[in-house]
Amino acid sequence: MYRQIDSNRWKSRVLIAIFIGVLATAGYVYGEYTGAGYAGLVFALALSIGMTLISWFAGDKIVLATSRAQELTTREQSPYVWNLVENLCLSAGMPRPRTYIIDDPAPNAFATGRNPQKASIALTTGIIQLLENEELEGVIAHELSHIKNYDTRFMILVAVLVGSLSLLGHFFFRGSVFSGRDRDRGGGGWLAMIGLVFLIVSPIIGELIKFAISRKREYLADASGALLTRYPEGLARALEKIHGHQKPVQNASTATAHLWIANPFSGHRFSKFFSTHPPIEDRVRELRKMASAQ
Secondary structure, three states, X not given: OHHHHHHHHHHHHHHHHHHHHHHHHHHHHHHHHHOOOHHHHHHHHHHHHXXXXXXXXXXXXXXXXXXXXXXXXXXXXXXXXXXXXXXXXXXXXXXXXXXXXXXXOOOOEXXXXXXXXXXXXXXXXXXXXHOOHHHHHHHHHHHHHHHHOOHHHHHHHHHHHHHHHHHHHHHHHHHHHHOOOOOOHHXXXXXXXXXXXXXXXXXXXXXXXXXXXXXXXXXXXXXXXXXXXXXXXHXXXXXXXXXXXXXXXXXXXXXXXXXXXXXXXXXXXXOOOOOOOOOHHHHHHHHHHHHHHO
């Protein structure tokens, strides 16, 4: 687990460097393709740095605002939830994150924040009403594990940086439509073709990487949460209930889907390959293997 935490910190830095490099390359191709020259490179670098800073310092606030989450500022607002979070944080040896409630009947939850000191968790009213004490405890432990393992920082960076790459691709296509440059002059046709393929494929690859990373980290958070509560069956039953009663989360978006404990778009048919979450059945099976090994 400690190796995974160190790995997430290191990969966060590498991810920023890679995406800045990819965006810079895309910006250069954009400038050559449209005749803007180095202006495309400068624009891409400014975009990548700006989006990185936004995701680092305000990514969690954006996620919570778009989800219409309301913070619990005092224990009296919800003593049950407050005490569960506080007790688990004491067991995990980590600071208590800011806790939010989302008025939504769909049972779901997520965690966000760049580090344990700046973290938040959010629970829907639906999940609080649906689950028993040990089950909700398992869900909260899962989300606290995302925070402790620095998954939340990593996945916010992935979401925002992949989004900025897609945005650059959008500008590229607008430029290609409205540019009056002769694309075939001086070998420009080959450059245009290479740039076109690059900017079509790179956002798709980025999304696939995001999906694969998210699925892997769900298994890790399940295992870490089960170790925290010492009761894997609680989280297993919670996942089964969430799956059985799942409804679409009203204010979820594709940019934040990977943050939730279960796919927030119930009713939509995604292939297993493109899903941000592993199948609930597989996660429950792994948790029950842990339970049987105890």
